[in-house]
Amino acid sequence: MSAAQTRQRILDAARQAFARSGFEATSVRSVASAAGVDQALVHRYFGTKRELFLATLELPVDPARVLAPVLAAPRQHLAEAFLRTLLELWDSDAEPVILAAVRTLTSTPDGPSLVKGFVLDLALSHLRPVVDDPVGSAPTRLALVASQTAGLLVARKVLGIEPLASMPVEQVVALVAPTLQRYMTEPLP
Amino acid sequence: MSAAQTRQRILDAARQAFARSGFEATSVRSVASAAGVDQALVHRYFGTKRELFLATLELPVDPARVLAPVLAAPRQHLAEAFLRTLLELWDSDAEPVILAAVRTLTSTPDGPSLVKGFVLDLALSHLRPVVDDPVGSAPTRLALVASQTAGLLVARKVLGIEPLASMPVEQVVALVAPTLQRYMTEPLP
């Protein structure tokens, strides 16, 4: 077996394990076992458990690339484009990575430091210039967008609240985009 | 030291520890140490770690009692009343309990079973009859409300996203209540 292949198998197993159980509740041993290798090999390739976790958090997509068309969308369809892109990302190959990040982000106080500047941050930083206005309400707008998208992520992918969890992307977009559009571009109190 | 006092000290220490670190990352030993007692005593009073955690999840308020005035509010101010009550609850004595629940709920797959039917469920079940309509869209409405409130909780209390985290209750109400009002009572696509 080539080293690269084995490395990849370990990485995949780790991603799934962290996605299912978060950082704390996942043991290096269980990852090794799922990958069909010895525990020592995991350390050999990735160092500490923390480093393994960080190696796991590589998004299979480039946020800037994915968001480019969104940011180019007409302003009145900004939220719709943004939300659709986000929902499709959550259903893509990136799902385990995102779940792992969320589980770890919310599960312990140093979660944030562990996953610092991850998904939401990435998406939101790109969104900043687009939602800014003369009054400088960008931070508030971004925080509101973050709250609704984080809640959607948790409801759909972590808690599995029905009917939201099984709802087609387009229906979720229709229901929630107006909220985001208001947070992004409409006048706030 | 009376047994009741010690029991209470252990319970308080456990609540804070679980709120800070979630279920997995909190050790019985650390709880004991924070309470100034031996680890064995914790087991003596509460049994297993899981039982200790469940004992911790006793809300210091009765949801039905808190929500009664909300449900009696005029329909067009339902969201506003609901959200204000929720935000005040999060800032009250109940904060550690709620944080503990959230951290555990999102951190592992059996989190939901551990905290089954907790906070959001409680609030939402009371809300159900109020948001129902002839088309039977209550489940969708409740899921949407859950997504925004869960996101708000995470943004404000778990991730500490500014300026939302430090924002006065009334300002958050002004910004977010319209979203909830739409989810609760307005026509959906």
Next chain:
DNA sequence: GTCTATAACTCGATAGAC
């Protein structure tokens, strides 16, 4: 390339002394 062996801890839980 991969595993054996093991060090060095920490964990939950229990029995029983004081």
Next chain:
DNA sequence: GTCTATCGAGTTATAGAC
């Protein structure tokens, strides 16, 4: 009422054999 002592299992991580 509270703690000592301890069991047994599980953890990360490393050194080194094959």
